[in-house]
Amino acid sequence: MDAPDEAAEPLQVLLVDDQELFRRGLRLVLSAEPGMVIEEAHDGPSGVEAAARSAPDVVLLDVRMPGMSGPQAAAAIKAVAPSARIVMLTASDEEADLFDSVRNGAAGYLLKDSSVDQVSDAVRKVATGQSLISPPMATRLLEEFRQMASREGEPARATHLSDRELEVLRLVAMGRNNREIAGELFISENTVKNHVRNILEKLQLRSRVEAATYAVRERLLDP
Known part of the structure; x- marks a missing residue:
């Protein structure tokens, strides 16, 4: 991985997850990454408030949270912070979650068993405008879009x-x-x-x- 430009502004990363242990652990390891500033939110509504307040560069967002789901939170965050790039982090590999997330503005979709390096790499890539979806999920997404085009x-x-x-x-x-x-x-x-x-x-x-x-x-x- 290339070293970040020391003169560049730090990446503002918002981590939204209702599981405190996972959230705190991920914050701890990402905070050790050079050029990243991490903020936490414990659910969808608090994540939307934080995004509106701090306009993060990247949002790491859990798919399944009580009250407001990840895809719903993604749409709300894009409404208050349009420039934010959203990466969904989830234990679910169900197609419906993937499709809902992409439809609601997610630029990346990673499973929670991804390595720390994969997550930090995803943050940096989506911050530069790239999209990132694991290959198996990308295959499913392309198949769904193909079927949608056929139905149209x-x-x-x-x-x-x-x-x-x-x-x-x-x-x-x-x-x-x-x-x-x-x-x-x-x-x-x-x-x-x-x-x-x-x-x-x-x-x-x-x-x-x-x-x-x-x-x-x-x-x-x-x-």
């Missing part, structure tokens, strides 16, 4: 439906059963069943509930 293209799938299938889909979304749909469209129940099966196949959906949700989301019920 779904509205065009409705164009594959015939006019009659669109009529059936709208009636399904309105809660009509097959007999009621058959009566309204003057077709047989078997024909309705065939239309529903074709709709599910074309839209790559698994049930009438998903079809109804799709129709509502894509505003197919709008006049």
Whole structure:
């Protein structure tokens, strides 16, 4: 690791974690790092207050805290200290925590079993504008974004439906059963069943509930 420029301003680091033992231990080791000034907060609200007061360069933020979660605190901290760079520190490797953190402004995501050198390195890297996510979590994040991009293209799938299938889909979304749909469209129940099966196949959906949700989301019920 390159030695920090002695003339540079010290990095202001805010450590937000409800576990006092972990928080104090991490402060102790990071305080020994040259060019870092560490401040503590014991939960999300106190972390937001501290960020508003001191405008830290980097915030080390626990994901799971009582009252206000880490992702919620991240969003609040970015609101009061927009220039702060946030690194989530957590024992959780669940995708939902990662996605929520990134959506709420986190620039880094490290597990709590990371080494002290990894944490201090992360602080310095995100302070220079880099993002830092451990490789396994980065792979999961990229896969989620890929799926999100795929879902964003779904509205065009409705164009594959015939006019009659669109009529059936709208009636399904309105809660009509097959007999009621058959009566309204003057077709047989078997024909309705065939239309529903074709709709599910074309839209790559698994049930009438998903079809109804799709129709509502894509505003197919709008006049």
